[in-house]
Amino acid sequence: MTLLEVTDLTVEYSSGGYKVRPLNDFTLHVDKRELTVLLGASGCGKSTLLSAIAGLLRPLSGSIRVGGAEVVGLGNRALTRYRQTSVGVVFQAFNLIPSLSARENIEIICRTAGQSRTAGRERAEHLLELMDLGDRMHHRPGSMSGGQQQRVAIARALALDPPVVLADEPTAHLDYIQVEGVLKTLRDLADADRAVIIATHDERLLPLADHIVELSPRVASAATVEENRSLKDGEVLFRQGDPGALVYTVESGLIQLVRQRDDGAEEVVSEIAAGAYFGELAPMFALPRSATARAVGPTVVTGLPVSQFRAHMRSANTV
Amino acid sequence: MGAVRLVFDAESRPGALGHPSSGAIGPIWLASIRDLQWRSRRFLLAVLATGVVFGLALMISGVANSFNVEVKNTVGALDARLWFVPTGSLGPFTVAAPFPARDVAAIRQVPGVTAANPILVSRALTGGAITTSVPAAVSTSSEQAVNLIGVVPGGVGSPRVVEGKPLGGRDSAVVDESLGVKVGQKIALNGARFTVNGLVNGVTYFAGQPVVFVTLQAADALTADGQALATAVLARGMPTRSTNGFTALTDAQVRADLGRPTAQAAQTIRLIEYLLWLVAAGIIGAIVYLSALERRGDFAVLKAVGTPSSHLFFGLVIQAVLIALGAAIVGILVEIPMSGTSQMAVRLAPSNYLAVPVVAVIIGVVASVPPARRAARVDPALAFGGGK
Numbered sequence: 001m002t003l004l005e006v007t008d009l010t011v012e013y014s015s016g017g018y019k020v021r022p023l024n025d026f027t028l029h030v031d032k033r034e035l036t037v038l039l040g041a042s043g044c045g046k047s048t049l050l051s052a053i054a055g056l057l058r059p060l061s062g063s064i065r066v067g068g069a070e071v072v073g074l075g076n077r078a079l080t081r082y083r084q085t086s087v088g089v090v091f092q093a094f095n096l097i098p099s100l101s102a103r104e105n106i107e108i109i110c111r112t113a114g115q116s117r118t119a120g121r122e123r124a125e126h127l128l129e130l131m132d133l134g135d136r137m138h139h140r141p142g143s144m145s146g147g148q149q150q151r152v153a154i155a156r157a158l159a160l161d162p163p164v165v166l167a168d169e170p171t172a173h174l175d176y177i178q179v180e181g182v183l184k185t186l187r188d189l190a191d192a193d194r195a196v197i198i199a200t201h202d203e204r205l206l207p208l209a210d211h212i213v214e215l216s217p218r219v220a221s222a223a224t225v226e227e228n229r230s231l232k233d234g235e236v237l238f239r240q241g242d243p244g245a246l247v248y249t250v251e252s253g254l255i256q257l258v259r260q261r262d263d264g265a266e267e268v269v270s271e272i273a274a275g276a277y278f279g280e281l282a283p284m285f286a287l288p289r290s291a292t293a294r295a296v297g298p299t300v301v302t303g304l305p306v307s308q309f310r311a312h313m314r315s316a317n318t319v
Numbered sequence: 320m321g322a323v324r325l326v327f328d329a330e331s332r333p334g335a336l337g338h339p340s341s342g343a344i345g346p347i348w349l350a351s352i353r354d355l356q357w358r359s360r361r362f363l364l365a366v367l368a369t370g371v372v373f374g375l376a377l378m379i380s381g382v383a384n385s386f387n388v389e390v391k392n393t394v395g396a397l398d399a400r401l402w403f404v405p406t407g408s409l410g411p412f413t414v415a416a417p418f419p420a421r422d423v424a425a426i427r428q429v430p431g432v433t434a435a436n437p438i439l440v441s442r443a444l445t446g447g448a449i450t451t452s453v454p455a456a457v458s459t460s461s462e463q464a465v466n467l468i469g470v471v472p473g474g475v476g477s478p479r480v481v482e483g484k485p486l487g488g489r490d491s492a493v494v495d496e497s498l499g500v501k502v503g504q505k506i507a508l509n510g511a512r513f514t515v516n517g518l519v520n521g522v523t524y525f526a527g528q529p530v531v532f533v534t535l536q537a538a539d540a541l542t543a544d545g546q547a548l549a550t551a552v553l554a555r556g557m558p559t560r561s562t563n564g565f566t567a568l569t570d571a572q573v574r575a576d577l578g579r580p581t582a583q584a585a586q587t588i589r590l591i592e593y594l595l596w597l598v599a600a601g602i603i604g605a606i607v608y609l610s611a612l613e614r615r616g617d618f619a620v621l622k623a624v625g626t627p628s629s630h631l632f633f634g635l636v637i638q639a640v641l642i643a644l645g646a647a648i649v650g651i652l653v654e655i656p657m658s659g660t661s662q663m664a665v666r667l668a669p670s671n672y673l674a675v676p677v678v679a680v681i682i683g684v685v686a687s688v689p690p691a692r693r694a695a696r697v698d699p700a701l702a703f704g705g706g707k
Contacts, residue, residue, distance in 0.1 A: 047703040050703060051700045051703050054623060056623055056698075056699045056700040056702070056703070057700045080625050080626075080627055081625070082625075083622075083623065083624060083625035083699075084624070084625030085625075088624075089623060089624065089702070091620060091623075091702050091703065092703070095616060095620045095702055097350065097353075097617045097620065097621075098357065098617075099350070099353040099354045099356065099357030099358075100349075100350065100353050104349065104353065107346075107349075108346045108349060108350060108621075109624050109625070111345055111346035111349075112346045112347075112621075112624075112625060112626045112627075112630065113625065117345060120346075156624070159624075160625075168703055
């Protein structure tokens with residue numbers, strides 16, 4: 001049985017006055033005992049996906065089901081319960097509460113969920129022993145190494161024995177010695193009848209994964225060939241949020257770059273006249289298009305892959 | 320490191336998507352206490368600063384109280400049922416209209432009056448006390464304005480002493496303890512010397528200025544060039560008719576008269592007291608708000624792992640109330656030495672001290688609402704921000 005099903009998930013939010021859609025019709029299925037790695041550059045939507053699965057943000061559309069139960073559309077109380085019992089989260093930079101000891105960081109989760117003080121304490125001590133941190137129970141995070149803090153964070157994620165564990169960049173703040181222990185622990189978690197989803201741009205995690213999802217896919221070879229396009233007035237060349245493979249040069253006519261504001265209005269970012277180029281950032285940095293390109297009047301453009309575009313620019317400068 | 324082997328059984332998981340477990344307030348109490356310990360220096364400073372403000376407010380409250388208490392004490396000390404003043408005079412203390420002391424005879428003849436004696440209310444300067452046990456006269460206190468009341472020894476208005484003997488001969492005086500002199504010492508009033516026969520307690524007016532009782536003749540000599548004048552006649556009994564040229568005032572009317580000069584000052588002092596409570600609330604609010612800003616990341620994480628917003632709200636309320644209660648204790652402790660240095664009378668009843676923690680809790684709760692609301696509204700998605 002599929003433990004986690006994400007279907008046609010679209011998440012949209014406002015950023016700096018513009019609408020941003022980091023996830024568009026995204027689908028993912030994860031089974032028990034499976035470790036899934038979400039790979040991608042910063043800003044590609046990894047943390048957004050984890051936030052949505054953790055019930056921390058409401059998607060625009062789509063479905064998230066855990067153990068067959070729908071998460072999208074839950075009320076606040078049910079969402080709180082879902083966060084307590086169904087998902088455990090290992091945050092980037094550990095995010096332990098600095099004023100609490102290692103044991104208290106875990107105990108507080110158990111007690112918030114209604115466990116008694118004794119039960120919460122015993123659970124915290126048990127988890128810390130499992131994480132080989134029995135001698136660090138009374139230490140505050142500030143007096144522990146990065147690896148130890150990360151293991152406390154993992155123990156906290158397991159406090160209420162959730163079926164799904166989410167980890168956001170779990171190796172970002174660790175040296176290579178600490179990474180080894182944390183990776184082994186995460187792998188073990190998946191083997192213990194859980195689904196573990198790790199968002200990272202650290203490719204060292206790939207050998208651990210049962211399933212790898214690239215959120216900023218590498219440009220397909222088919223899309224990296226030169227193309228010439230004749231556009232009619234108002235025709236869209238590409239839309240904001242689309243993946244980008246080519247850098248375009250306007251041969252004739254005019255291209256308008258527009259960005260959608262969060263109030264629904266469109267804002268003209270710039271107009272590209274004949275002889276000028278645009279759209280170079282998306283293919284260079286594997287980012288989605290940050291604006292929509294639309295023809296104003298009949299327009300002809302040439303699209304070049306980045307390498308050809310660079311060669312073209314060098315020869316143009318030489319001339 | 321040992322492998323983590325934890326059994327997952329989705330079906331047996333209690334209420335996977337049911338109602339949230341609100342848990343007890345215990346965990347948020349734990350987090351609040353630990354945070355107070357974690358930022359102990361800052362909170363200690365807040366407690367001390369707020370405590371000093373509480374102490375000032377308490378002292379100011381005592382000063383404002385003293386205006387009422389001293390009026391009540393002074394009027395009560397003269398132990399009269401009626402105060403006869405010349406018609407047109409608002410009262411014996413504020414708009415004194417001297418009249419011949421012999422006019423008391425007309426009042427004594429009013430049916431129902433059982434006793435009546437004239438008094439003269441005035442003011443004098445004391446040059447300080449001179450200790451009789453020391454051969455060479457030594458001044459023990461600086462020049463001080465006092466309220467002078469001339470009375471007939473043994474008559475209506477003659478004060479009951481708490482120490483020493485009642486008013487006697489023309490050079491004797493009964494003084495309030497706040498003047499700081501002892502029975503048997505000599506004091507100078509407008510240059511004339513008097514021996515302190517006895518002491519009264521709490522008989523002051525005009526913001527703590529002590530009352531000195533002397534004989535009516537001595538008061539006339541000091542302030543009326545020896546003319547036999549009076550400013551009021553104190554009477555006992557139940558007069559059945561009015562007296563020409565005089566108006567009879569009750570104790571309540573006399574208290575209103577005596578309180579009139581300090582009424583505006585008392586109002587202003589009350590206003591300052593309320594402002595001080597407000598300042599205290601501001602200090603607590605600012606400290607807790609700062610804490611809420613710094614703990615945004617913590618709150619986001621706690622919400623992300625299922626802590627209800629209400630727990631975060633109450634966590635900050637608890638912190639504010641604890642600071643306020645700590646400050647209340649400091650305030651009560653610092654009020655005592657502060658009041659000791661005050662030149663004005665400070666009168667506080669036990670109920671005033673008991674009210675401080677109650678007011679502190681109210682202030683703490685009110686001050687914590689904005690930061691607590693901010694904490695409760697933190698977006699849990701911030702926990703994924705990668706830092707605090």
